[in-house]
Amino acid sequence: MPVVGSFDPRTLIAPANSGGYVVDFYRVTLDELQDMTIPFIWQASYTGIIHGIAGWFDLHFSPPSPVINGSTITMSTSPAAERTHWQQVRFLLKEPLAVNAGQTIQGWMRCVVNEMRSYTIEVEILIGNGQLSDPLNVSPSIFNLDFNRRRGKWRLHEQTYNYNYYPQADNIFRPEYNCLYEPEQPLDVSVVVDNNYVDENQFILQS
Structure with a gap:
């Protein structure tokens, strides 16, 4: 089940x-909110184990376009905010993984959107190059996948809570304490993902 709570x-x-x-x-549109697929592409900063995906949102309260000299107010729920x-x-x-x-x-x-006025969420994660499954026609199995592919399924309203993290400015952090290991050479590669990534025949991420 989804775990709600702050983390480092x-x-x-x-x-x-x-x-x-x-x-x-x-x-x-209402239809777009009822069924939406969010693509992602990241570059690993460490060698380690992926235990799941973390999610949060930022809100940007912007005036409508006819308003002149309006200001935007932003609220972030990021773990770093x-x-x-x-x-x-x-x-x-x-x-x-x-x-x-x-x-x-x-x-x-x-x-x-499900019957509880919440979301049922499905995820596929793939390490390295390869073809992602079509999110509109994916196998229900989450086991016995390729060694570099994982899937998950959750009902967002069936959540639990974990509030054991509280940020402190003076705490000492070393990545290896969390089984994260930095590369010997600095990484110098960036990746970008567009919102528009699905054509009529297959699911493609653009980078």
């Missing part, structure tokens, strides 16, 4: 994509 952002094995996945509430009432959520895999520093982590997260 330094335990992330890869940084979040700049800009994230954008939902424009001025233009989004100032704490708010909102926590992050972690979607834990039943089988963890090993990754080396510098490798690409790609996949998708499909969110479908």
